[in-house]
Amino acid sequence: MSEKNEQKITGYVMPVGNGAVGKTSIALTLQHDQLPPDWQEYLSQVRKTVNMEFQYVTDHYPCLSGNYQILHQYLIPPGQKDFEVNPRSRSYDDVLAIYEPIIRRIDVVLLSYKLTRLDSFNDLEYWVEKVSRICNDQTNFILVGTFLDQEENREVSQESVKTGTKYVYNLLKGLRPTWSGHCSSLEVSNLSGENISNLKTLISQGLILASGFSFN
Amino acid sequence: MDQKKTVPRKQKYVLAEKLTSLDAYPAELQNMNLDSMLMDLPAFHQVVSPGTPGHQVAVIFEDDPLLPGVIIMAENVFRGIISRDTFFQRTGKLFGTEVFLGRPISKMLATVDDSPLILPETTLISLAAKSALSRDHDLIYQPIVIEKEGRSYYIISALMLFLAQSHQLLNLHNQRFYTVESGQDISIKEAIIRFLEHIGTCEGFVLPMFVKRHTIRCDHCGNLVTYSIVDIIRSFTYINQGVIVEENMGTRTYRLYVRHHCDGELWEIPVHHDKNLEYRSQRAARIVESYV
Numbered sequence: 001m002s003e004k005n006e007q008k009i010t011g012y013v014m015p016v017g018n019g020a021v022g023k024t025s026i027a028l029t030l031q032h033d034q035l036p037p038d039w040q041e042y043l044s045q046v047r048k049t050v051n052m053e054f055q056y057v058t059d060h061y062p063c064l065s066g067n068y069q070i071l072h073q074y075l076i077p078p079g080q081k082d083f084e085v086n087p088r089s090r091s092y093d094d095v096l097a098i099y100e101p102i103i104r105r106i107d108v109v110l111l112s113y114k115l116t117r118l119d120s121f122n123d124l125e126y127w128v129e130k131v132s133r134i135c136n137d138q139t140n141f142i143l144v145g146t147f148l149d150q151e152e153n154r155e156v157s158q159e160s161v162k163t164g165t166k167y168v169y170n171l172l173k174g175l176r177p178t179w180s181g182h183c184s185s186l187e188v189s190n191l192s193g194e195n196i197s198n199l200k201t202l203i204s205q206g207l208i209l210a211s212g213f214s215f216n
Numbered sequence: 217m218d219q220k221k222t223v224p225r226k227q228k229y230v231l232a233e234k235l236t237s238l239d240a241y242p243a244e245l246q247n248m249n250l251d252s253m254l255m256d257l258p259a260f261h262q263v264v265s266p267g268t269p270g271h272q273v274a275v276i277f278e279d280d281p282l283l284p285g286v287i288i289m290a291e292n293v294f295r296g297i298i299s300r301d302t303f304f305q306r307t308g309k310l311f312g313t314e315v316f317l318g319r320p321i322s323k324m325l326a327t328v329d330d331s332p333l334i335l336p337e338t339t340l341i342s343l344a345a346k347s348a349l350s351r352d353h354d355l356i357y358q359p360i361v362i363e364k365e366g367r368s369y370y371i372i373s374a375l376m377l378f379l380a381q382s383h384q385l386l387n388l389h390n391q392r393f394y395t396v397e398s399g400q401d402i403s404i405k406e407a408i409i410r411f412l413e414h415i416g417t418c419e420g421f422v423l424p425m426f427v428k429r430h431t432i433r434c435d436h437c438g439n440l441v442t443y444s445i446v447d448i449i450r451s452f453t454y455i456n457q458g459v460i461v462e463e464n465m466g467t468r469t470y471r472l473y474v475r476h477h478c479d480g481e482l483w484e485i486p487v488h489h490d491k492n493l494e495y496r497s498q499r500a501a502r503i504v505e506s507y508v
Contacts, residue, residue, distance in 0.1 A: 164466055
């Protein structure tokens with residue numbers, strides 16, 4: 001099927017999670033099919049997000065019902081909670097207070113945490129409650145564990161992730177009884193690119209579903 | 217269980233243990249506590265009659281170098297004591313041997329002006345030491361007479377009394393040290409029960425989880441620290457100060473505080489264990505107490 005026949009979808013993705021878990025880096029890494037040689041150096045220059053950041057990623061998703069050309073629009077808020085900010089920076093709440101009126105919808109939420117920091121995983125509960133206020137009933141959630149390349153320092157066990165995914169699902173059902181989205185999990189490495197293509201596919205699937213299309 | 221062997225300690229505490237384990241000191245001193253009395257001290261019961269010649273007393277002193285003095289009794293009546301110092305002081309003077317060695321010891325006793333300090337055997341060590349130190353300056357080091365039931369008399373040196381008090385203080389000091397670091401000497405079973413009561417469930421726990429040893433590195437001193445869950449439970453008098461239960465993301469985790477000494481201070485290293493009590497992570501150590 002030619003590109004002309006591709007169904008075009010634009011979806012909004014919001015990575016949330018504690019500071020320095022790699023929210024911005026996920027969006028940057030997803031832009032590359034092949035990571036450049038100086039990628040590590042490039043990533044090391046990524047600065048703390050102090051305002052809403054925007055990134056775009058294009059993906060093509062072929063399936064039985066037709067091919068999709070999907071534009072991921074990333075809205076990346078800061079990872080600082082209200083009580084963590086200093087006078088020079090903005091918290092997630094500060095930034096959302098500015099942008100919330102113009103955010104149309106959020107199709108996929110990336111609940112980001114560091115596999116090497118248990119507290120960043122435990123804090124996802126906080127982030128689910130925060131982000132659920134701007135979500136809709138079709139929003140899909142993906143728990144994204146970063147720093148997969150530091151497996152030896154892993155603090156979040158796979159069992160905890162499995163339990164946590166179920167917990168987030170139930171939490172969302174409790175917060176929004178009409179919610180009909182999905183909840184899944186994946187572990188990635190922004191540094192080595194491991195599992196990044198799988199994450200891209202998972203996000204694309206989430207965007208397709210949230211847009212009312214199906215894979216059949 | 218011998219708690220002292222399992223607890224790492226700092227040099228100054230090692231010094232304290234060396235002091236208490238020196239063979240030169242009687243074993244009785246090891247167990248001195250605040251309730252210890254004079255009856256708990258090793259005392260001498262060397263009694264001579266007033267008519268005993270001085271040269272025989274000299275032989276008695278030479279035979280037992282630790283004997284602080286002899287008790288002089290006449291028909292079960294206490295007459296006094298001749299301390300080792302007094303005996304050799306008197307005989308060491310010009311014509312002392314001629315005056316005292318060939319004559320009854322009562323003659324020497326007659327030259328001693330001060331009566332000895334006599335205390336009941338039920339006197340507390342601390343009070344006895346205070347009484348001994350309240351004597352005149354030149355009598356402070358004279359032996360102390362212990363009066364036991366049935367009007368029998370024993371004698372101990374002032375050094376022994378002061379050593380006993382010193383051990384009391386050392387034991388108190390160590391007790392304080394172990395209490396701070398190791399909490400209570402409770403069995404593994406008791407520790408586990410305390411933990412399960414604290415967390416409110418016993419589901420899914422088996423003994424090996426509690427006794428498995430974990431090794432972490434203290435970020436303050438760089439040394440390896442080995443611990444088990446039971447060690448942590450023991451090291452806190454109040455378990456809620458050392459074991460924090462956290463419920464996050466549908467999973468129960470435990471924040472535990474591993475106590476250890478580095479650079480003369482007591483530090484706590486926060487560690488996270490998952491629901492199966494497997495070690496997951498550690499955080500920066502923090503100081504608890506500083507010893508002077």
